Amino acid sequence: MRTITVWRGVLALMLGLCMWCAAPLLASAQQAAAKADDPWEEAKKVAKQGPAEITLASQAVLKLPADRVFIPQPNATKLLNAMGNPGEDPRLQGLIFPADDNAGWFMTVRYEGSGYIKDDDAKDWNADDLLKSYREGTEENNKERVKMGVTEMEILGWAQPPAYDAATHRLVWAMKSRDKGATNDDDLGVNYNTYVLGREGYFSMNLVTGLKELESQKPQAHALLDAMNFIDGKRYADFNASTDHVAEYGLAALVLGVGAKKLGLLAVIAAFAVKFAKIGLLALAGLGFGLKRLFGKKTEA
Template sequence: MRTSSRAIALCVVLAAAGAAPAHAQPAAAAGPAIAIDEKLPAEAKTFLRGLHPQSGDVRIAAAKAVLHLGDRYYFLPADEAKRVLTQLWGNPPEVVSDVLGLVMEKGKSPTDDAWGAVITYRDTGYVSDEDATTQDYDAVLASLKEGEAAENEQRKAAGFPTLSLVGWAQPPSYDAGAHSLIWARELASSDSKVNGLNYDVRLLGRTGVLSLNMVATMPMLAQVRQAATEFGRSADFESGARYADYDAATDKAAGYGLAGLVGGGAAVAVAKKVGFLALLAKFWKLILVGILAFGGAIVGAFRKLFGRRNEDGE
């Protein structure tokens, strides 16, 4: 069986042009058939044929947002996305419980070396961007690295590879016009010779944050960065749910700013009190999705699901 790398993206950029009106229902349609490599085992082909891709406009109800996919991308709904992430890519079910869907490019399969955008939404409340020009993200990075040894002991005990945060693959940057925050982390895993890449872009809304997360390998950095920019423009909050619609008199505030979002949300505020594991409980949940897929680990996940190699031994 062929070894596949995975680029899974959670990246969102506000796209005003072509957005569906708030009163209109997005026109989701049956998407293109998923491309299937004939070299895959029969069980893998059956798995892929059991997926039901959608294209066009797909509404993410929990976020009051719309993905304008056209015919360039396809969407897998939450239940099928979770099957891909757990059964095919080998992630534990508890880290994908909040996944709302998975988007991939037309012509690509979950078994290919191709990115896939894992969609989640956090009902955090309004995240202030007042600290956009004053944050020291190197200090945030240092805080995220603290306590890795203790966390990795827990990961080893649970049977998962250890993970270490090497540094920024792209330092956090904020687009004030689009109200989107983007950053990328380089990660080292004990079961891979190639460092992983976690590419994250968050779109700030009135009551929370829409997130798409790309996980890939560092050699794919340029490719994933380009994909994040292009695919990110397909997402938009609906009227009434946009960042500009926030009403301080009635709406809940998150209680933290952009640095807190990068560091794991509200966990940053309590990290010093309850320890680094409280922080990583949120942080690693966001980046674990797909992490077992990079390098050679996908082979083990395939074997676990399908039970054998194909006859040519690839």
């Protein structure tokens, strides 16, 4: 009987040792599984480091500078979702981040195959109407943000009224935003929105940064715009009136929100909230490019 008791004790000890040895392995396996599902870890695997030439939607080529990083789809959508932006946008081509941790900005790249957009009505748009449309779109988007447990956003007004350059076929504006109910000026964010027109549609390359940094960051947006060019046959000047599809609306309608609502373009409001997503963003530092300063002050456990 004593022998049986002794063996029981030995077996219990051995079992305890096995459990003790297996615990680190189990924890490592759990950590590895969690890491595999981390959108930031997955983004690192597919990130394209500049200098590189990136074809976008079979329409244009982006000559990515050496100090930039491009995250393609579907990882770009996963990152936006992780930052608190609901849903998927089939127009999204990718995200551009700076390699410099102190840069404090990033850019979304989208393409819309709308057809050729006539720009001769740009002089007729009304900035107040556009502002109203964006505010309405933000309120609609906030319903989804509430479901996700993410702080609602509000649009405060223009940081730069819309302006169109007929020579380059580029449209630019900037809108001020922040967390709803916030009173601290440090929480003010901005999207520097830019459209570039082509023969069959347009690209939007939108810089997301802080309002205080906007003036100093504008050159970053324009440098990337200069680095993206439509390929031969897809340029705005290549339009053939006898064969090409013309969009149902002009540039003014797109800006005012008529075309925007028809195409669901108010989903770009989601990008306003990217910088201010109040979720656990501790994984951002692990991505390793241009994010620590951008998100650091809003990170919550």
